[in-house]
Amino acid sequence: MNQTSIIEFIRDTYKTNDFIPLHAPTFSGNEQAYVLKTLESTFVSSIGHFVDQFEHQIAAYTGSQKVVATTNGTAALHTALYIANVQRDDLVITQALTFVATCNVLHHMGAKPIFVDVSPISLGLCPKAVDAYLTDNALLTKTGCIHKQSRQPIRAVLPMHTFGHPVELDELSTVCQKWHLTLVEDAAESLGSFYKTKHTGTIGDFGAISFNGNKIITTGGGGAVLCKTTVTGDRAKHITTTAKTAHAYEFFHDEAAFNYRMPNLNAALGCAQMEVLKQHLKQKRSLASHYYNFFKNSDYQFVLEPHYAQSNYWLNAVICPSKEARNDLLKHTNDANxxxxxxxxLMHHLPMYQDALRGDLPNSEHFATHLVNLPSSPVVL
Structure with missing residues (x-):
């Protein structure tokens, strides 16, 4: 299989000779009508009907006890980790194979990541690798889990569902229980993905979703915190709304908090997008099958959903036979628009995280040099 045949296949799939993006938003429903309705109402900021409606839609779809909509996925993750009691100088186990926002949140909280390898099954945090790292490098004390060498608390485990493929959540939950750690899911990419029968972001203590313009549905910019209880959900809403206490006219704030609430204008877009989510998921699963059948008899390995999960296939990916083949595919496809x-x-290759604690990362290093993401916008086949 050569680069020309791959390019021709993608162009035939999208039926165009124009530029093909990696993942473009699709607006085919009530987006314009709802946004216009918001403008006419003048409630375009963080108070409005569509914010509440969008939160209820996400809660109903995911099965989360309570959902709090935020300005972006990074704000959602910050809120989740804050409520999970991650503090300055704490350590959080996560993956080096992730988008930088996962680590940036920790950095700005004054916490530090520990990088552990990903699973070849999910491309997300590997529970066996986490347990092995903790066995070699951690101790359980009366005050919790601590890192042997630094004596810093290890507070949480933060997996990211890479490209929408769910990690092994039961196994990670078991490891977290064993080591008295909080499980927070970075579910930014995985709206519409299910681990067994449960939606991602609802199995850990908290989950965070993104609705950026390149996600499976978008609010332009936006995110959401998924909470397991109404108590933590109420707490999330309070601290994302500047911790303002209810009063007819007084401004009283009972703690230093955040201004993270999603504007009504963005939520209006999200409400319309939720109405077509199932259609998008169907099209994206069909596209993934289309790619799989194309690559199945080649030297390229298409990344399939884990056997225990149903993925949203947010971004399709192929593992190339060599680093050289990866580089050739990237060059030829991008040259062809x-x-x-x-x-x-990988996060430890970036200057700000190069000194972070880490275990061995063979799977992460392999994917970093062999994997290519392919155009993944929903399409009718």
Whole structure:
């Protein structure tokens, strides 16, 4: 299989000779009508009917006890970790194979990541690798889990559902219980993905979703915190709304908090997008099958959903037979105006995280040099 045949296949799939993006938003329903209704109401900021409606839609779809909509996915993750009691100088186990926002949140909280390897099954945090790292490097004390060498608390485990493929959540939950750690799911990419019968972001203590313009549905910019209880949900809403106490006219704030609430204008877009989510998921699963059948007899390995999960296939990916083949595919497709991308730079390769604690990362290093993301916008086949 050569680069020309791959380019031709993608162009035939999208039926165009124009530029093909990696993942473009699709507006085919009530988006314009709802946004216009918001403008006419003048409630375009963080108070309005559509914010509440959008939160209820996400809660109903995911099965989350309570959902709090935020300005973006990073704000949602910050809120989740804050409520999970991650504090300055704490350590949080996460993956080096992730988008930088996962680590940036920890950095700005004054916490630090510990990088552990990903699973070849999910491309997300590997529970066996987490348990092995903790066995070699951690101690359980009366005050909780601590890192042997630094004596810093290890507070939480933060997996990211890479490209929408759910990690092994039961196994990670068991490891967290064993080591007295909080499980927070970075579910930014996985709206519409299910681990067994449960939606991602609802199995850990908290979950965070993104609705950025390149996600499976978008609010332009936006995110949401998924909470397991109404108590934590109420807490999330309070601290994302500047911790303002209810009063007819007085401004009283009972703690230093955040101004993270999603504007009504963005939520209006999200409400319309939720109405077509199932259609998008159907199209994206069909596209994934289309890619799989194309690559199945080649030297390229298409990344399939884990056997225990149903993925949203947010971004389709292929593992190339060599680093050279990866580089060739990236160059030829992008030169031909077919947008493909490598996976993110591993976090410990970035200057601000190069000194972070880490275990061995063979799977992460392999994917970083062999994986290519393919155009993944929903399409009718």
């Amino acid at each position: 077919v947008m493909t991308r490598p996976i993110w730079q």
